[in-house]
Amino acid sequence: MDGNYILYKLILASVILLISLVVAMYSTLLERKVAGFFQDRLGPNRAGIGGIFQPLADGLKLFFKEEFMPGTADKFLYILGPSLTMMIALLTSAVIPWGNSFIINGTEYTLQVADINVGVLYVFAILSIGVYGIMIGGWASNNKYALIGAVRAASQMISYELAMSMSIIAIVMMSGTLSLKDIVDQQHGMNWNVWYQPLGFLIFIVCAFAECNRSPFDLPECETELIGGYHTEYSSMKLGFYLFAEYINMFISSAMIATLFFGGYNFPFMDSLNLSHNALTIIGSLVFFVKIAFFVFFFMWVRWTLPRFRYDQLMRLGWKSLLPLAIINILITGFVIMIKNHL
Amino acid sequence: MIFSRYLFFILSFIAIYAALKVLISKKPMHSVLYLTLAFFAIGGHYILLNAQFLAVVHIIVYAGAIMVLFIYTVMLLNLNIQGEFPKSKLMKFASAIAGGMWLMVLIAVFRTYDLKMVADPALNQIGLVKNLGKVLFDEYYLPFELSSILFLAAMVGAVMLGKKDIY
Incomplete structure (x- = not known):
């Protein structure tokens, strides 16, 4: 491990962090614009041209709002909650391959912070600890609505985590590796996993909605029943962190969907373009971001189209439909692999 | 190698501190969260031993599933009562004697034990x-x-x- 390598990884990590934050920031504007589009109105258009400075204005507003902490709150945990949520939301970006590699002066620089050989499991681990921030925040507020929101969030995330992991296991069985980079490399050109795993993709995307606490599964923060859910007592930038983490989660989930099912940085006809390796990498990364942008839009599209589920419907869907379907998907995948090996 | 030795000491400090805080904390919720922290520190130890799979599974199973259920239970049972859990004199005596005897056994075992590394963890690929x-x-x-x-x-x-x- 030489100094150059560490410096490169540090720069890469900072750039990815910055991109995640900026994308999440502008997702808030996009969300409101999309909502406007679906409801036949304009959306925010006062700050800057077409509302381009709206996220900055919102951020400033959140920063300068008065901090409020309930007198009965657990002070330390109250602050820890939003911080943890933000931190865990950003952790997954470390293993996602954001592009192929640049070859400069014979040295290869991969556009991935850490290509660990248990990448998929790392994603599972981050998923499973993602619930801590919400639970701690909801409990520490010492408010019954926040507590109910936190309990709902916890049980929802635990339930959907299972089906989600199982839908990824089918992919792991197919590609025979746990490294996200290898999974992406196997989907060269148009050979995307979604053609082989349509059911897995469907399960994964439904679970992604539930894991991000996005509508139609946004029961933890269901306004009509719980005021604001787990962040009822939060104000100023702490509330901002919770809301912001949701958009980062959405961005990262979209990136995961694109990585696992839609070929990551691969795009059709990439071999017939006759471009150099570095140029292909740049185009590949751009294509990857286009895919992510589509799925971010898809998240918003669903949010402004479908009504919210009821809580028992949510649990029934998770345990009685998605989980058995995911298990069947694994069995079918295993069966097909077995037949393939015997032919 | 020096760097990983520092990491070992930092992780050990976190693990032991968190484990002690599990016992000392007055609020059950804090105890549970410190236990989670201890699990994370032990997960770090697994990575130092080049057992990445074990580390990640440890985080998924213990921090991600079991501790979440613990917190869930603590939250629902509303165990947020600050203060002493009543213990009788006899219990305190018994636990002090049992703990002391356990310490004696540990000292007796480790007095002659030669601490050495079995294999270089960087070369050990079993994990x-x-x-x-x-x-x-x-x-x-x-x-x-x-x-x-x-x-x-x-x-x-x-x-x-x-x-x-x-x-």
């Missing part, structure tokens, strides 16, 4: 997922399957206990 899978599904196939049946039995038992009034 990587491919090697572990091969060992698990070749050499230890039967115990592996038996333990899965044990888990299934535990799950069915939990459902039976939970749904006692229905059947």
Whole structure:
């Protein structure tokens, strides 16, 4: 491990962090614009041209709002909650391959912070600890609505985590590796996993909605029943962190969907373009971001189209439909692999 | 190598501090969260031993599933009562004597024990997922399957206990 390598990884990590934050920031504007589009109105258009400075204005507003902490709150945990949520939301970006590699002066620089050989499991681990921030925040507020929101969030995330992991296991069985980079490399050109795993993709995307606490599964923060859910007592930038983490989660989930099912940085006809390796990498990364942008839009599209589920419907869907379907998907995948090996 | 030694000491400090705080904390919620922190520190130790698979599974199972259920229970039971849990004099005496005897045993064991590294963890590849899978599904196939049946039995038992009034 030489100094150059560490410096490169540090720069890469900072750039990815910055991109995640900026994308999440502008997702808030996009969300409101999309909502406007679906409801036949304009959306925010006062700050800057077409509302381009709206996220900055919102951020400033959140920063300068008065901090409020309930007198009965657990002070330390109250602050820890939003911080943890933000931190865990950003952790997954470390293993996602954001592009192929640049070859400069014979040295290869991969556009991935850490290509660990248990990448998929790392994603599972981050998923499973993602619930801590919400639970701690909801409990520490010492408010019954926040507590109910936190309990709902916890049980929802635990339930959907299972089906989600199982839908990824089918992919792991197919590609025979746990490294996200290898999974992406196997989907060269148009050979995307979604053609082989349509059911897995469907399960994964439904679970992604539930894991991000996005509508139609946004029961933890269901306004009509719980005021604001787990962040009822939060104000100023702490509330901002919770809301912001949701958009980062959405961005990262979209990136995961694109990585696992839609070929990551691969795009059709990439071999017939006759471009150099570095140029292909740049185009590949751009294509990857286009895919992510589509799925971010898809998240918003669903949010402004479908009504919210009821809580028992949510649990029934998770345990009685998605989980058995995911298990069947694994069995079918295993069966097909077995037949393939015997032919 | 020096760097990983520092990491070892930092992780050990966190693990021991968190484990102590589990016992000392007055609020049950804090105890549970410190226990989670201890699990994370131990996960870090697994990575230092080049057992990445074990580290990640440790985080998924302990920090991600078991501790979440612990917090869930603490939250629902509203155990947020600050203060002493009443213990009788006899209990305190008994636990002090038992703890002291355990310390004696530990000292007796480690007095002559020569602490040395079995193998260089950087060269030891058994913790990587491919090697572990091969060992698990070749050499230890039967115990592996038996333990899965044990888990299934535990799950069915939990459902039976939970749904006692229905059947």
